Amino acid sequence: MMRWFIFLLIGIPLISLMFVPIDGLFYRPEKWPKPIYNFRDNPLTFEGYTLGRTLFYDPILSKDSTISCSSCHLQFTAFAHVDHPTSHGINSRAGKRNAPGLMNLAWYPNFHWDGGVLSLNGQAINPLTHPDEMGETLEGVLVKLNRNEAYKSEFKKVFGTERITTSHLLKALAQFTVSLVSANSKYDSVMRKESSFNEQEQRGYSLFLKHCNQCHTAPLFTNFEFKANGIGPNALINDSGRRVITGKASDAYLFRIPTLRNIEYSFPYMHDGRITKLKDVIHHYANSSNWVYPISKELKLKNNSLSPEDQKDLIKFLKTLTDKEFLFNPSFGYRLK
């Protein structure tokens, strides 16, 4: 009898704690699909997440110690890059592509605009070693980290070893990036029946379901397929998108459909950042006579099938995908050491 009492007293709060998202740590929102990220391979801990967060904001990871992950992925823009169409790295070298926002990465089957990267853990090798981004070598970063007593003791707490290795570095970074869950926008609260759309948002939502959801599929607002939305190849940047990875001619100029969560803040838009304003994106979709090949067949809009009113309604709906709690969550921000 006593034992049961103690069990209930300690057990129930403990068990219920397991389902409450610890501030900042990963959680699976209600009714969302199962995450794809392999958590068994990299079990999340608060220490690991915190270490990843520190690293994310630390320019020690770049060759000349000027650039951190957050130089291109800013929290207030949903971890996208704001001021340049394509991201800039060390020595102000312009990269080829626009830095996408980072959120809900645990559900991504692959990474980058061309889907060439298949694991979140391995992803960070790209910016770390890319000459246009952080320009470091893995050896170089590890030497710097292994010389740093504070990092050594933090890594030891998380991974239990004296020497920091490639996989420790990558797994720590991934513990932070995988925790960037954004699922508390107005849209989400409407879906949870905690609030409701106003009339304009509701009209926008209907238009969205009709014209956009087949590609930007809820709840992640992408189905992760590679498509072309008629913006056409960028003549200045020779980037054939998915074909770079598959080598297939039919994949030329296809890009992974981006999520639309926090889209209000993750400008500039498209793989090369060529559009700055959301209203211009909608304008593009509304004017099919300006589309350039290739155009994926899921795009069924006809010229003028979105009236100026419709376009405003769509934007109002897209703004319900803004998750202020995510954008301003202090536990995703810079951590004072």
Next chain:
Amino acid sequence: MIAKNTLTLMSLWLYFILFGITYGQRNIIIKVGSEPFNLNSNYLINGVDSIRIDLFKFYIGNQRGDYQLVDASDVDTYQLPFDDKFLIIGMDSVTNTSGKLDGVFDPLLGMYWAWNTGYIQLKIKGNCYSQGFNSSFDYHIGGYQVPYLTYKVVKVQSNNAPLTIDLKHFFSVLPIYSTPKIMLPGPIAQEIFYNFTSSFK
């Protein structure tokens, strides 16, 4: 209680012995025809041309997912820490993306494609001298997505024998003039890979 502990200890001990037996070792011998293979040595191929290799690395594993990165610049890697009858050249997609990233899978070893995820299964770089001309070549061979897979199971001839690799034919069919450089998965990479696996005797 004590008996139980002793039993656990004994079974652990037994397990270690068995472990030691099943996870034996096997040596690799690399040749070019009748000559032993070494980096930076010249080998006659096709009777007229000669070839010299500066870098030669490849992965070899077993069906349990153990892998070794054999590197011609480090003969210690010629000793495989396993002696399975069936060995694997290349990696399946699970091993390729499992995200181990440590030990022989550490991207530091220069065998990882970061932007097009997957391991390079075979790296070979060198020069070919033909009729007074020198042509260099550099191949990063890998790929695990259909149809350009680089994966092959090879059966070792006998139980205790070393694994012999004869590169003579492989060298003679490298497309050095038509395609001196390959950094991506694809049909030619796949062909090079299969020619390489046929060197295993």
